[in-house]
Amino acid sequence: MKQLPYALGLGLLASSALADTTVDSCNRQVTFDAPPKAAISNDVNLTEMMLVLGLADRMVGYTGISGWKTLDEEMRAGVEALPELSSKYPSKEVIVGADADFFFAGWNYGMKVGGEVTPETLEPFGVKVYELTESCIHIGEKDKVSMDDMYNDILNLGAIFDEDEKAQTLVDGYKAELAEFTATLETASDPLRVFVYDSGEDTPFTAGRYAMPTALIEAAGGQNIMDDFEKSWATVTWEEVVERNPEVVVIVNYGDVTAEEKRAFMMNNPAFADLDAVKNDRFVVLEYVEATPGPRNINAVKKLASGFWGE
Secondary structure, eight states, X not given: OOOXXXXXXXXXXXXXXXXXXXXXXTTEEEEESSOOSSEEEESHHHHHHHHHTTOGXXXXXXXXXXXXXXXXXXXXXHTTTSOEEESSSOOHHHHHHTTOSEXXXXXXXXXXXXXXXXXHHHGGGTOEEEEOGGGGXXXXXOOXXXXXXXXXXXXHHHHHTTOHHHHHHHHHHHHHHHHHHHHTOOOOSSOEEEEEEXXXXXSOEEEOTTSHHHHHHHHTTEEETTTTXXXXXXEOOHHHHHHHOOSXXXXXXXXXXXXXXXXXXXXXXXXXXXXXXXXXXXEEXXXXXXXXXSTTHHHHHHHHHHXXXXX
């Protein structure tokens, strides 16, 4: 019988019976009688989770990256041998046509509720789906986001692909690195008020209670001013932002509008002139791959802490 790690309080790890491996994926259980051999991942952060576990040779491709984001040197090297099957969200035909047996995606990370590509629509074609933990809020209740969301995905992927030991070693390393860093981090008595600016000028797209930046900001000694917003990534109003007066703005860098253009928009808009973050020109930039669940989250905490409290 396969012995798998204990779930980190979220019930998202595997149980086993004989040769089968079963993992909890949002509100479903998914059983594997053997590790996938023809996997597809969607989006840059989910693809990095696959790569950090050394699973590139069990993938037939990836999707959903170049339509919005660019690959840095590290990522380009990791996926060099793999084709990008779709620059944005893949169609069912793309996944089935690649003879895939596994799709690692999430809600609004390659799948949409009621859309063409879901666990249910892929099941008849022999494609099993594992859903990104952070995204589960789109189809049901879940706890507030935490670093455990990312850890659980790494461990579950390790279980699915029979790489439990490697996954556990990675997670133990992430935890130790974060604990060592935060133990010596000097912060203020009150957490900094932080706003996450993803995109949008008429209305800002931001991170709420269930999006990974909330956990990253808290680990770095801040508080997301939208942490009572019962959403993951969603739109709010600028009036709400002004009312809550952030001391720091975290810009998520990706897409056609650069981080510097987003900063200039806020700095030059009279409506934001009285914001503490604008008055003091306090902006921190996270790359998309750092702000979403994945292996770069620990470095993201360090980058935020440097921007919040200095070196």
